[in-house]
Amino acid sequence: MFTDSKSPKSNLKSFSQQNTITKGTKFNGDITSQGDFRIEGLVNGSVSTTGKVVIGKTGSVDGTLVCKNADFEGKFKGTLTVSEMLSLRGSAHVEGEVQVSKLAVEPGANFNANCIMKGAVKELKKEVSGANISKNISKAGQSA
Secondary structure, three states, X not given: OHHHHHXXXXXXXXXXXXXXXXXXXXXXXXXXXXXXXXXXXXXXXXXXXXXXXXXXXXXXXXXEEEEOEEEEOOEEEEEEEEEEEEEEOOOOEEEEEEEEEEEEEOOOOXXXXXXXXXXXXXXXXXXXXXXXXXXXXXXXXXXX
């Protein structure tokens, strides 16, 4: 009885393993996955995953990258969308368009990108809306 319920869990573990593009590998095209990625080789194209992407020191991505979290030591050029946290190590080089919720940059990293901070924009809109409501209420009280 207990062994039957454990076998599906072991199958789920095999799906959560990390995908790796090793040093010396060149990939041209589009990759879609639900697992994590470690890129030590060269990727030209798009990578889309619901997991984490690590670009190692020897790794390079030229194209589009969409992921939940990212940790860069290597090079990225293109359009980057990270729904949660982007961490740039001291050896990272990033160029292009970046949309992220949280950003951590170590000294030495090169970050030459147009960046949109998704979380900060939402908070700013709420603060501005609240400030406008307060101003309108006080103006209404003054005119009465």
